[in-house]
Amino acid sequence: MLKVGILGGGQLGRMLLQAAVPYEVETHVLENDPECPAAQLCTHFTLGDIRDFNDVYAFGRSLNSITIEIEQVNIDALEKLAAEGVVVIPEPRVLRLIKNKISQKAYYREHDIPTSDFVITQVRDELQHHLSFLPAVHKIGEGGYDGKGVQVIKDATDIHKGFDAPAVLEKLVAIKKELAVMIAINQKNETAVYPLVEMCFDPTLNLLDYQLCPAQVDASVATRATQIALQVVQGFRSPGLFAVEMFLNEEDQLLVNETAPRVHNSGHHSIEAMDSSQFDMLWRILLSLPLGSTRMRNPSVMINLVGSGDTGPAHYHGMTQVAATPGLSVHLYDKKISKPGRKMGHMTLLGSDMHQLQKQARELKNYVSVSGGTER
Amino acid sequence: MLKVGILGGGQLGRMLLQAAVPYEVETHVLENDPECPAAQLCTHFTLGDIRDFNDVYAFGRSLNSITIEIEQVNIDALEKLAAEGVVVIPEPRVLRLIKNKISQKAYYREHDIPTSDFVITQVRDELQHHLSFLPAVHKIGEGGYDGKGVQVIKDATDIHKGFDAPAVLEKLVAIKKELAVMIAINQKNETAVYPLVEMCFDPTLNLLDYQLCPAQVDASVATRATQIALQVVQGFRSPGLFAVEMFLNEEDQLLVNETAPRVHNSGHHSIEAMDSSQFDMLWRILLSLPLGSTRMRNPSVMINLVGSGDTGPAHYHGMTQVAATPGLSVHLYDKKISKPGRKMGHMTLLGSDMHQLQKQARELKNYVSVSGGTER
Structure with a gap:
């Protein structure tokens, strides 16, 4: 039986393991928290730091394949493992390219992929030279995640918010819609494309608020978005599952924002709404099975449950009221502690x-919430 | 967090655990095989015999709730646990009634539930007194499972096949269709009814061949079947998930065959085809959540993959050819050894x-098979 490892044990790892149940596979997870969401569902759990060379290398040595559920992993170790014959999905080279927001942005430019204008900065003071470029978004090169490592620089008075480290300053886009395309590529270079999704963000937390599939755009926009996403992903020349996030601006131009080289929040609806979910699809790639069908079974809306209020043991509110709603599937991530903005x-x-x-999504959001408190 | 135990670690337990992933629950499994399908997916696995009083009692003492995935469990231990405050779903009294085919049949008669005529036999020789009742089916009172413990007695020459133990002799029904209704009942006595399914059996192995949902019957038959199933289940006066199997005979009468007090093979399609699967529904009952929606998302056909050929390490054939079929979901049970007739x-x-x-189901059956061999 194939042994497959996952670097990271968060909710993406958890749902990935859930999707492994129908397959013949021995699953391994590396994470530094024995109570992480994925810990109980794998065949073997290893306590360790996914950013540490020795931990990742030791974890991966006996595996057939390895993948990630977060980009912040030790890529040097993955490169060594790949050189020694472990199948790494996606290839470490692509992880390295994507993990750094500067090289990712440079990749788009080199490959003629439409993206917002940008300049690269090494230290915060450099922002002073780009006042005419503002308003813009400053993104730290390495280490940003879930809204961290991103600052809007409207004008000179915001420069103190910028990063005093290698970063990319991206021209602010007048966003009409945020869209995402999920694409799977297998070892034979075959592709499977999921229907376009539309994301609505909470402006305060910069976290996904709810997401529609199919996106409510003209067919011509959907076609262009798919073509652009294919261009992004095929240029990587690596098997994997990729989520390409784009902006549709006020002029109906599509601009690639970021690509995630893994299962992604924008694909959660695929568990119920598609023939082959994003999690199922990644197993097919890892296990060298044919790609699954991306046929849409039903239109869907997906709502994140993020922590509000205090940090503390998680309390869920309104679950009982919505639990019997026809067509609704609730997924909790088994995180013991709720924090403001944490995906629960x-x-x-x-x-x-x-x-x-x-309409129903907005009602559900009003009913259901998660917050931290001092008791269960 | 609630601690819930499952007696039995087969494929039903495995899929039950998969359905627990979205919930806040600590899962426990008791089974005497550390390599059983459910062993890797629970929070705590306990090695032990589900038929042994001490093993079941020790396993259940620290749990909030306990359920079963097979009837062949120690009911005395469950009664003691229930008396001590552990929630047992379904109630042990109902398990005891159903587990014995004689008392189950008597229950139908007492509750005016249509069922085939029957007589009760204590020893094999008694069959000689019922020659005018033949052809009939002899079912052993205790211990039958998956086609074992059932013999067709066509005439006097078949009597040697009968059981020399307490058993029930049921008049052979001229079967037009085999149907099943799954019903959930929670602690508040609320019910959720799943759409009627139609089962087609392999005549050789007496195992489910394929199953359609919705059943291809008149609406009036579906309504009657649902009413009868509700009557069966409500008479138990116990929360639980129940599959009521029925025959539709040549005269369009509906006759209850058997009831399973648990998740059941006839409900596997509900994973993809219904809003709330049978496995999800049982968690809702166990966790005192509202019953789920039994809305049908799509018509479906479900095909069992049963072992053929020799006993030995499982080999799967044709999986690659069918893996990308739109609308198809394959579920393997992680059983290491294939045996003729074993559900794999x-x-x-x-x-x-x-x-x-x-049509597609028949094609799929021709493509895909499982057999035992000497190598993987």
Whole structure:
């Protein structure tokens, strides 16, 4: 039986392991928290630091394949493992390219992929030279995640918010819509493309608020978005599952924002809404099975459940009221502690009418919440 | 966090654990095989015999709730646990009633539930007194499972096949269709009814061949079947998930065959085809959440993958050819050894046209097989 390892044991790892149940595979997880969401669902759990060379190398040596559920991993160790014959999905070279926001942005430019204008900065003071470029978004090269490592620099008075480290300053886009395309590529270079999704962000936390599939755009926009995403992903020349995030600006131009080289928040609805979920699809790549069908079973809306209030043991509110809603699937991530902005779960609602789905999504958001407190 | 135990670690336990992932629950499994399908997916695995009083009692003492995935468990221990405050789903009294085919049949008669005529026999020789009742089916009172413990007695020459133990002799029914209704009942006595399914059996192995949902019957038959199933289940006066199997005979009468007090093979399609799967539904009962929606998302056909050929390490054939079929979900049970007739997995195909689904199901059955061999 193939042995497959996952670097990281968060909710993405948890759902990936859930999707492994129908397959013949021995699953391994490396994470530094024995109570992480994925710890109980793998065949073997290893306590260790996914950013540490020795931990990752020791973990991966006896495996057939290895993948990630977060980019912040030790890529040197993955390169050594790949050189020794472990199949690393996606290839470490691509992880390295994507993990750094500067090289990722440079990749788009080199490959003629539409993206917002940008300049690279090494230290914060350099921002003073780019006042005419503002308003813009400053993104730290390495280490950003879930809204951290990103600052909007509207004008000179915001420069103190910028990063005093290698970073990329991206021209602010007048965003009409945020879209995402998930694409799978296997070892034979075959691709499977998921329907376009539309994401609505919470402006305060910069976290996904809810997400629609299919995106409510013209067919021509959907076609262009798919073509651009294919261009991004095929240029990597690596098997893997990739989520390409884009902006549709006020001029109806599509601009690639970022690519995630892994299962992604924008693909959670695929568990219920697609024939082959993003998690199922990654197993197919890891296990050298044919790519799954990306046929949409139902239109859907997906709502993240993020912590509000204090940090503390998680309390869920309103679950009982919504639990019997037809078409609704609730996913909790088994995180013991809720923190403001922390992803604690998500809900996917299937339906047929997009207008009705969005209305219900807003109602669900009002009913259900998660917060930290001092007791269960 | 609630601690919930499952007696038995087969494929039903495995899929039950998969369905627990979105919930906040600590899962425990008791089984005497550390390599059983459910062993790797629970929070705590306990090695022990589900038929042994001490093993079951020791396993259950520290749990909040306990359920079963097979009837052959120690009911005395469950009664003691229930008396001490552990929530046992379904109630041990109902397990005891159902586990014995004689008392189960008597229950139907007492509750005016249509069922085939029957007589009770204590020893094999008694069959000689019932020659005019033949052809009939002899079912052993205790210990039958998956086609074992059942013999067709066509005439006097078959009497040697009968059971020399307490058993029930049931008049042979001229079966037009085999149907099943899954019903959930929670602690508040609320019910959720799943759409009627139609089962097609392999005549050689007496194992499910494929199964359609919705059943291809008149609406009036579906309504009657649902009413009868509700009558069966409500008479138990116990929360739980129950599969009521029925025959539709040549005169269009519905006759209850057997009831399973647990998640059941006839409900596997609910993973993909229903809003709340049978496994999800049982967690809702165990965790005192509202019952889920039994809305059908898609018509479906479910095909069991049973071992053929020799006993030995499992080999799967044709998986690659069918893996990308739109609407198809393959579930393997992680059983190391294939045996003739052993349930090794199942496939669920979603579609819209029932005729097309059945055609595809037959094609899939021809492509995919499992057999035992001497090598992987």
